[in-house]
Amino acid sequence: MTLDAGVIIVGSGPAGAAAALELSKITEVLMLDIGHSAPEESPVADRFVELLGQRLEGMSIISEPYLSPKLRSPLFRYVTRSWRELSPITSSDFKGELSLALGGLANAWGSGLYEFDDTDLRGFPISYSELQPFYLSLTKHIGISGGGDEVASLLGSRECLLPPMPVAGTLKALYAHSQRPKVKAFLLRNRIHIGRQRLGILTEPHRGRPAYTFDGKDFFRPWKAAIYNPAYTVRELEALGKLRFRRGILVKQFEEFPDRVRVDAVDLSSGQPVKFSARRLLLGAGAINSARIVLQSFKDYSTRLPMLENPISFIPFIHFASLGSDSKENSFTGAQLALIFDGPEHRDRVQGSFYNLSGVLSSDFLFDFPFSASGNLFCLAKILGAMGVLQIYYSDAPNPESFLSLSTEGALEVHCPARRFGKVEGKLINALRKMGFWSASFLVRYGEGGGSFHYAGTLPMREAGDSIGFSTDRFGRLNRCNHVYVVDASSFPLLPAKNLSLTIMANAMRIASKLML
Amino acid sequence: MSRIAPGQSDTLQSEIAFIFHEIFDVNAQQEAIAAYSCFHTVYGASLSTRKGVNMTRVLNRRLDVEAIEFFLRTRYPGNLLTCKLWACAYLYEAQEGVAPRGRIQARSGRITSPVLCLVILAWFGFRSAVKWLKGGLQVYWHHLL
Numbered sequence: 001m002t003l004d005a006g007v008i009i010v011g012s013g014p015a016g017a018a019a020a021l022e023l024s025k026i027t028e029v030l031m032l033d034i035g036h037s038a039p040e041e042s043p044v045a046d047r048f049v050e051l052l053g054q055r056l057e058g059m060s061i062i063s064e065p066y067l068s069p070k071l072r073s074p075l076f077r078y079v080t081r082s083w084r085e086l087s088p089i090t091s092s093d094f095k096g097e098l099s100l101a102l103g104g105l106a107n108a109w110g111s112g113l114y115e116f117d118d119t120d121l122r123g124f125p126i127s128y129s130e131l132q133p134f135y136l137s138l139t140k141h142i143g144i145s146g147g148g149d150e151v152a153s154l155l156g157s158r159e160c161l162l163p164p165m166p167v168a169g170t171l172k173a174l175y176a177h178s179q180r181p182k183v184k185a186f187l188l189r190n191r192i193h194i195g196r197q198r199l200g201i202l203t204e205p206h207r208g209r210p211a212y213t214f215d216g217k218d219f220f221r222p223w224k225a226a227i228y229n230p231a232y233t234v235r236e237l238e239a240l241g242k243l244r245f246r247r248g249i250l251v252k253q254f255e256e257f258p259d260r261v262r263v264d265a266v267d268l269s270s271g272q273p274v275k276f277s278a279r280r281l282l283l284g285a286g287a288i289n290s291a292r293i294v295l296q297s298f299k300d301y302s303t304r305l306p307m308l309e310n311p312i313s314f315i316p317f318i319h320f321a322s323l324g325s326d327s328k329e330n331s332f333t334g335a336q337l338a339l340i341f342d343g344p345e346h347r348d349r350v351q352g353s354f355y356n357l358s359g360v361l362s363s364d365f366l367f368d369f370p371f372s373a374s375g376n377l378f379c380l381a382k383i384l385g386a387m388g389v390l391q392i393y394y395s396d397a398p399n400p401e402s403f404l405s406l407s408t409e410g411a412l413e414v415h416c417p418a419r420r421f422g423k424v425e426g427k428l429i430n431a432l433r434k435m436g437f438w439s440a441s442f443l444v445r446y447g448e449g450g451g452s453f454h455y456a457g458t459l460p461m462r463e464a465g466d467s468i469g470f471s472t473d474r475f476g477r478l479n480r481c482n483h484v485y486v487v488d489a490s491s492f493p494l495l496p497a498k499n500l501s502l503t504i505m506a507n508a509m510r511i512a513s514k515l516m517l
Numbered sequence: 518m519s520r521i522a523p524g525q526s527d528t529l530q531s532e533i534a535f536i537f538h539e540i541f542d543v544n545a546q547q548e549a550i551a552a553y554s555c556f557h558t559v560y561g562a563s564l565s566t567r568k569g570v571n572m573t574r575v576l577n578r579r580l581d582v583e584a585i586e587f588f589l590r591t592r593y594p595g596n597l598l599t600c601k602l603w604a605c606a607y608l609y610e611a612q613e614g615v616a617p618r619g620r621i622q623a624r625s626g627r628i629t630s631p632v633l634c635l636v637i638l639a640w641f642g643f644r645s646a647v648k649w650l651k652g653g654l655q656v657y658w659h660h661l662l
Contacts, residue, residue: 048548051611055559056552059607062600063563323631363606372587372648373540373602375641382634 005030006517008263008278010251010293013104015284015488017230018505021141022512024242030276031234032265034086034100035247036078038222050220051361058361069360070108071097073219079107086250087289088411093418096450098288103231105453106501111199111227111334112353113144113502115156120496125463125474134506136160142228143206144198151195154340163203164196169356170319170388171336177435191343192431197335200228218333219359253297254281254484261483279517280483284508287490288404288412291458294470294478295406304405305470306398308457308495311419312447315390317432317439322386333359339390345423348395351497355389390428394421396495398457416449454500456489476511487511529554531576536605539582549608556604568596571661580655587645588652
């Protein structure tokens with residue numbers, strides 16, 4: 001039997017790209033994915049089409065369920081294209097999105113790239129020291145900006161970081177307030193840490209990619225090379241001849257043989273079934289789709305796999321002293337400041353990211369103010385620039401209400417109820433007020449089930465001898481299999497509050513580095 | 518962008534022209550008018566399920582569309598007129614400047630004092646209350662629902 005490659009990787013998101021980066025040093029790698037790409041870069045002459053889309057996709061919140069501004073933006077529609085048809089989910093409470101794009105959901109991420117420390121990794125069968133070399137390697141590969149204050153050490157090592165992104169607008173004032181000795185002491189007493197972000201955005205040219213330029217169009221331009229996307233790594237490896245990438249391939253299932261593993265897929269361009277063989281298979285299609293492939297492979301329609309997701313909430317706030325100011329100077333759409341809360345109000349650390357409200361179309365917020373249309377338009381012009389949003393992420397652990405299973409029709413049944421906390425929000429609102437920023441509990445919005453887009457834990461890694469059901473060992477090998485490994489967040493047994501992307505990548509590299517071929 | 522039937526298109530053209538003039542104090546350009554028609558084609562199925570309002574009567578009698586919308590928004594969130602006005606806001610933003618918030622920002626560009634902003638907000642609060650009353654009266658006097 002001729003093998004198509006030494007290793008097949010399914011998925012081109014953070015996990016697949018990072019595993020390929022490591023594996024391409026030692027073997028021939030074949031990557032399979034649908035791989036939708038951003039439209040070719042070209043000047044868009046019609047600003048209606050650029051901002052709102054050919055079919056006015058940018059206005060969809062008027063009459064369709066809420067979709068985040070970046071995913072709604074016309075030129076970013078490829079990120080979530082066709083997943084509902086090709087990876088169907090039936091659910092009454094899952095309001096999230098999946099991606100079949102080259103680079104996955106990272107095409108529209110907030111760019112926060114944090115390391116999990118040993119506190120975050122409690123409950124994992126691995127430690128920080130096992131991930132550390134790969135964190136460092138990725139920091140050099142991606143070009144991560146950050147550091148500059150003590151919060152940096154809570155987000156990861158400062159080694160090899162590029163200078164941090166400048167903070168702009170209202171958040172510049174917030175950062176300045178948070179660094180005043182009295183305020184800082186208050187924050188520390190309340191176990192609140194506010195500091196500069198750690199972002200996959202270049203502040204200096206790095207490995208052939210340019211530094212970030214401020215043009216206020218991050219939400220409308222998917223080609224900004226300064227904002228890291230795993231697709232860059234895939235393309236780079238492909239250009240170097242270290243990776244073969246087969247686009248338009250929908251992987252359905254795998255079958256193991258003593259000396260190899262075979263992948264059964266559909267070539268979407270022809271609609272014909274195709275098969276690929278390799279010595280090892282790495283699943284990196286994301287926590288939900290990797291679980292789907294595993295359940296389909298075992299034709300298991302009864303097992304309920306756990307599902308983890310970061311519950312989220314949003315705290316809008318306003319700085320009255322900034323009313324009337326123009327916040328566009330140096331503003332970008334990534335997370336500008338980071339927050340870590342480790343007080344007694346919640347069992348685990350809580351992580352937050354501060355965003356300003358520039359960059360998106362201001363009409364998104366037209367009816368978020370309580371006046372008639374003219375008053376609301378004034379608010380868009382003069383109040384929005386003084387506002388910001390603190391997005392809060394909570395950790396998650398397996399619970400009986402969140403799970404997924406495969407139906408006999410082939411759709412995944414996902415149960416992912418929304419969860420609301422509130423005590424932490426109250427504490428943070430008090431802290432904001434202390435810094436001169438006003439908010440109130442009734443303004444807090446809670447995310448719906450699946451709304452964080454951070455999914456994990458469907459095929460959790462366990463200590464050796466502790467393997468039950470569909471789980472993996474600490475090296476990512478799937479229980480019941482000899483040649484199949486899981487490299488994405490499926491293998492996280494718990495989900496810390498911190499943004500998981502960099503750890504997905506580091507863990508994928510760790511697993512790839514230990515792979516016995 | 519796709520178009521809709523000529524007869525309906527004329528009505529929609531009148532609608533957007535009226536709303537642009539009344540709310541934004543500018544004329545709607547051809548691209549905005551075409552996009553407004555497209556909006557009704559693309560999202561028509563969803564719009565047809567919303568609480569309706571007699572737009573022909575609003576246009577013919579040149580009623581206070583801002584007041585009527587504000588009253589309906591408080592009584593019937595997501596009603597048809599609010600959707601139309603929201604669509605017009607997006608089209609106005611696209612028409613008036615490539616950079617997001619460009620024109621909307623510039624419209625009241627000279628006001629930079631926080632205190633003055635608060636005073637103006639207080640004025641808009643009072644004005645909105647008056648608009649709400651006016652809108653309610655117009656809705657019932659002119660049988661707009």
